[in-house]
Amino acid sequence: MARWIYRSLGVPYVLYFHGADLCTAQMQPRKWPRVLRCVAEARHIMVNSQATQRLFTELCGTAYTTHIVRPGAPSPVAPPSAVIDRLKNEHALGSTRIILFLARLIPRKGLFVALEAIRELQKNNVEATLVVAGTGPERTRAEQYAREQGIASRVRFIGRVTDQEKWMWFSAAHVFWFPAIPLAHDFEGFGITSLEAQAQGCPVVVSNLDGLCESMQPDVTGLCVEPTAAAFATATEHILSHADRWQHMRSAAREFAALNSWEASQQQLRRVLQTDV
Known part of the structure; x- marks a missing residue:
């Protein structure tokens, strides 16, 4: 046209x-x-x-x-803490640390890498829960996989979220995951949700694939790693076990998003x- x-x-x-x-x-x-x-x-x-x-x-x-x-990146939103607490209570999250996966549930987004990574964290006695936000053809199989692997209690499938809810989850999350996997004839040109998460002060772990690492500042606002469960679990455990670095990443993430x-x-x-x- x-x-x-x-x-x-x-x-x-x-x-x-x-x-x-x-x-x-x-x-x-x-x-x-x-x-x-x-x-x-x-x-x-x-x-x-x-x-x-x-x-x-x-x-x-x-x-x-x-x-x-x-x-x-949009301007950051600051949901009241009471709203965040209510959101956690609705999904029985309590005081657990939240790892957020937000994407269309299709193969290239790496949902099963995320599920395997949360299983690795469970094996290592890392207290964290994976919140899966989004819809798509992989949801049913993913829910079954979580049950079979004994990680259903560590995963919440919350379905589609509104724009307002998205910012609430970014604020509630301790780490955001974007574990995209390489597929023939497919491509991740940029990680817009990674940038949005950083705008809310959420450190990110993304695959070192295509343009995803350009959406963050490696080793400063998060980590850019191989698209494997082991790499995501190791990176996340490192971030969560070093409170000072996690706080530094939160501040750096906001600054990076403000510049972008x-x-x-x-x-x-x-x-x-x-x-x-």
Whole structure:
């Protein structure tokens, strides 16, 4: 449609790629040539991370200039402590430390890595509960797996959450997990939920995959590790067992998110749009 408007009315257009969209389009023989034609006539081409920039060059060639405009973090929200306490009570969480997994429950998000990691933490006598927020085709199998592995008491499947509830869970969580796994023809261009968690002062553990590590400051606001249960469990145990470092990560996470706000993204976008081709 954008290309048609450009051809018909002379109105220029820009393209913004997230990473997974490139992979999906490249797998469709009828669609991919149209994408390449749109790329060729775009005024500007933007991507959400260095990882997506590399993917674009790999798939589309080196003839194009791409601009990185990362998604931004929202302003932090401060839910009253009474609201957080009520949320914990609703899900029988008590005083346990909360590890939050928030994503669409599909293979690439790594839900089963998270479940295996909480089992590892249980074996190591680390007191923590995994809260799984989100819906998707893997939920039924994941719930069955949790029962079979004897970790059902350490996992809460809470389903879809509202935007308001999301910020409450980020505030309640001690650590946020993004254990994405590598899959052929799929891609994690950036970890927006990782950045949102940091805005609420929640340290993160993310997979060292694609653009996820660009959504945080490794070893400062959290840890970027191999997408395995052992790596996630070890990283999380290290964070939770060092209270001073956990507090430092909380403060650093807020600072990092503030520097990567939506206002900063808007400034990046303006600079790109003001650039002559």
